[in-house]
Amino acid sequence: MNVYMKEQEIKTKLSAWVAGQSSGYHADSVPFDLRIIEQRIITSVQIMELILFLEHLRGEPINPMQIKPGAFSTINSIYQHFFIEGQAYA
Amino acid sequence: MRIAGKGLKMDNIAALSQKLSKASVKRYSNPYLEFDWPESLSEDSWWFSPELSSLSGTALYDAMPKEQKQRLAFWELVNFFSLNIHGEKALLQGLAKRLYSHWPTEISEYLHHFLGEENKHMTLFGTFCMRYAKKVYPSKAYALNENHIQSVEDFLFFARVVIFEEFVDYYNLYMAKDERLHPLCRAINQYHHNDESRHLAFGRKITRQLFESHAGDWGDDTVNGVRRYLGDYIQATWKEYYNPWVYKDAGINDFYDTYLAAWRHESQKQLRQTISSHCFSFFVTSGILAEEPVV
Known part of the structure; x- marks a missing residue:
């Protein structure tokens, strides 16, 4: 699997996860640049769930104390923070 | 800006604080001297009451050999102590912030005891986790920035304290009495419960x-927001008891799917509701929550 495919696959899984938390979106309809916190699509309780889902995708634990502000803004920022700069969060 | 505490019946709280301070002085303890820490722990002991396991009632749990249930019990205790550490860290910050603030001196005097006792609890939990598990599980709680007026912030802080400690105390009391458990586990749970009854x-x-x-001054939107917040906090507090990494440490392969299934399992919903009932009853009879949340 090439890097691009991997990126697409992860973002698609994140999109499906976000859609599963919120009525109004189908699995493949959450834009990667949608402001999911600002628009209250994801709540603070669901962020806890999201961290566990990210751990599942990454296969290793995440320490929330090391998460930078803005990490959860969009699917793009989640991918950037946890899968590109991700080593810093383990 | 309205000052939180201005309209409070502070005489009542000051009187209770004085009474609780006296009790704390009378029961002052030194956990550094009271506990013996064995070099290593026996693997064939129970460290967590099986009925309280986050997997109890599931087919996976029923099919486990006793040895694996005991291994799971050890890691569930480490998770329980870890979530206590994280909860008490937040508690210490909130209590310290309210020392010598806008409330009567008697309250600060009791907050000193409260802080000291919580710090000692964390010492016990941390010692156990680091000595025998070599780690503390990280909390998954992640707070979004939320700004509240002072009276709402004060209220939510103490409401969180009650929710967190009510749930924890159920486990403490149950496990302190459970004769199947290792004496060290029972002793730590008993020690915690002894102080928590005053804190509660x-x-x-x-x-x-x-x-x-203050609720009369907040308006409907704020009261509804406070109720939503508490509902979310209750859910988040309960989620910490279900940790995929505990299941991995206990040797369960599909640990994330196990977590999802355990949270949704009917017997676990009933367990959470049972443990929460005393806490929910307080919030409903106080008029803080309109109805008992479903967890």
Whole structure:
């Protein structure tokens, strides 16, 4: 699997996860640049769930104390923070 | 800006604080001397009551050999102590912030005891986790920036204290009495419970008073927002008891799917509701929550 495919696959899984938390979106309809916190699509309780889902995708634990502000803004920022700069969060 | 505490019936809280301070002095303890820490722990012991396991009632749990259930029990205790550490860290910050603030001196005097006792609990939990598990599980709680007026912030702080400690105390009391458990596990749970009963008495009193004094001024939107917040906090608190990494450490392969299935399992929903019932009853009879949340 090439890097691009991997990126697409992860973002698609994140999109499906976000859609599963919120009525109004189908699995493949959450834009990667949608402001999911600002628009209250994801709540603070669901962020806890999201961290566990990210751990599942990454296969290793995440320490929330090391998460930078803005990490959860969009699917793009989640991918950037946890899968590109991700080593810093383990 | 309205000053939180201004309209409170502070005489009642000051009197309770004095009474609780006296009890704390009378029961002052030194956990550094009271506990013997064995070099290593036997693997064939129970470290967590099986009925309280986050997997109890599931087919996976029923099919486990006793050895794996005991291994799971050890890691569930480490998770329980870890979530206590994280909860008490937040508690210490909130209590310290309210020392010598806008409330009577008697309250600060009791907050000193409260802080000291919580710090000692964390020492016990941390010692156990680091000595025998070599780690503390990280919390998954992640707070979004939320700004509240002072009276709402004070109320939510003490309401969180009550919720967190009510749930924890159920486990403490149950496990302190459970003769199947290792004596060290029972002793730590008993020690924690002894102090928590005073902390809960204080927490319930001030939570109720803060709500009664300020809710009338907050308006419907804020009261509804406070209720939503508490509902979310209750869910988040419960989620910490279900940790995929505990299941991995216990040797379960599909640990994330196990977590999802355990949270949704009917027997676990009933367990959470049973453990929460005392806490929910307080919040409903106080008028803080309109109805008992479903967890």
